[in-house]
Amino acid sequence: MKKSDYIFIAGHKGLVGSSILSLLKNKGYKNLIVVTRKKLDLRDSNKVLKYFKNKRIDYMIMAAAKAGGIMANSLNQKDFFLNNIQIQNSLLQMALKKKIRRTIYLGTSCIYPKFSKTPIKEESLLTGSLEKTNQCYAIAKIAGIKFCETLYEDHNLDIICLMPTNVYGENDKFDAIDGHVIPAMIKKIENAKKKGNKFVKLLGSGKPLREFIHSDDLASAILLSLEIKKKILEKKFNNKLPILNVGTKNNISIKKLSNLIARYINFRGKIIFDKNFPDGTYKKNLDSSKINKLGWSPKINFYEGLKKVIRSRIN
Numbered sequence: 001m002k003k004s005d006y007i008f009i010a011g012h013k014g015l016v017g018s019s020i021l022s023l024l025k026n027k028g029y030k031n032l033i034v035v036t037r038k039k040l041d042l043r044d045s046n047k048v049l050k051y052f053k054n055k056r057i058d059y060m061i062m063a064a065a066k067a068g069g070i071m072a073n074s075l076n077q078k079d080f081f082l083n084n085i086q087i088q089n090s091l092l093q094m095a096l097k098k099k100i101r102r103t104i105y106l107g108t109s110c111i112y113p114k115f116s117k118t119p120i121k122e123e124s125l126l127t128g129s130l131e132k133t134n135q136c137y138a139i140a141k142i143a144g145i146k147f148c149e150t151l152y153e154d155h156n157l158d159i160i161c162l163m164p165t166n167v168y169g170e171n172d173k174f175d176a177i178d179g180h181v182i183p184a185m186i187k188k189i190e191n192a193k194k195k196g197n198k199f200v201k202l203l204g205s206g207k208p209l210r211e212f213i214h215s216d217d218l219a220s221a222i223l224l225s226l227e228i229k230k231k232i233l234e235k236k237f238n239n240k241l242p243i244l245n246v247g248t249k250n251n252i253s254i255k256k257l258s259n260l261i262a263r264y265i266n267f268r269g270k271i272i273f274d275k276n277f278p279d280g281t282y283k284k285n286l287d288s289s290k291i292n293k294l295g296w297s298p299k300i301n302f303y304e305g306l307k308k309v310i311r312s313r314i315n
């Protein structure tokens, strides 16, 4: 891979896309291609093909998606399904048509069965039923992986599928309803503090355990996936599509997470868990030994990363 290669980052304004964009810039990659959603709706396959018809793309990172927390997912299963299916179909069809040299497909740990043995290995895919609250999102992402599999194995298109654990970072959506667990919790606790409330209500029992990765650590896993030699992967994966979990091994309960966030925000009120809301999967930490063996490991300590995210909201 050369610093002059053309790299298209789909979803460059999002949490993951913005981290990989700044990492690639810092590493000296010169030809980074980005386009806003306003200019090009990636769900529209024909428009995508037309827009890129005469543009060079050597590598593509698929960080555009409809993503969100348990609330957003469970209330909008149809939208999560359709948006993700359409975006990934447009991008993967374009990759095939333009013979893009390598595509990085981003999945999620939600693709694994609800009762997978933990830490979850890549081989658990399609071995059991999914968690109900985000099954349409998960099914769309699984469809994408299977599409990647046939493109890789039957059409000789180079793709790497990364399955990140829960991502957090400075450029997240800090929305109490649409956000993922960390930004939604930060927003709710910030609001409670601002209003001088004596308590804050959070969803679920607080008992589930979650693993988190900072978006900059995920960006470094994407960079490794772009740069690694195809021959190494072909040997390791026996010429099959590489699917790699990307996790950090840290596991923290939602209750402990809420206490940490309250402490960092300096909210002294009570935290109440509303057990009427679903918890999602109890534990879903990933076995990331495959990507670790390829030379990637996370660098950002969770407590430091979380503090930095909260500090970035104050400054």
Ligand SMILES: NC(=O)c1ccc[n+]([C@@H]2O[C@H](COP(=O)([O-])OP(=O)(O)OC[C@H]3O[C@@H](n4cnc5c(N)ncnc54)[C@H](OP(=O)(O)O)[C@@H]3O)[C@@H](O)[C@H]2O)c1
Binding pocket: 010, 011, 012, 013, 014, 015, 016, 017, 036, 037, 038, 040, 041, 042, 043, 062, 063, 064, 065, 066, 067, 083, 087, 106, 107, 108, 109, 163, 164, 165, 166, 167, 168, 172, 173, 180
């Ligand atoms: N965040 C997590 O916890 C997590 C965990 C595991 C896997 N992932 C995966 O990682 C990838 C990136 O997620 P993220 O958290 O970075 O999501 P995000 O912050 O919501 O960013 C998504 C990006 O996609 C763009 N986008 C969405 N629909 C589009 C459309 N129709 N046309 C053009 N652009 C569109 C958004 O554009 P706008 O800026 O205009 O909205 C945004 O830039 C996704 O595949 C997600 O499934 C995320």
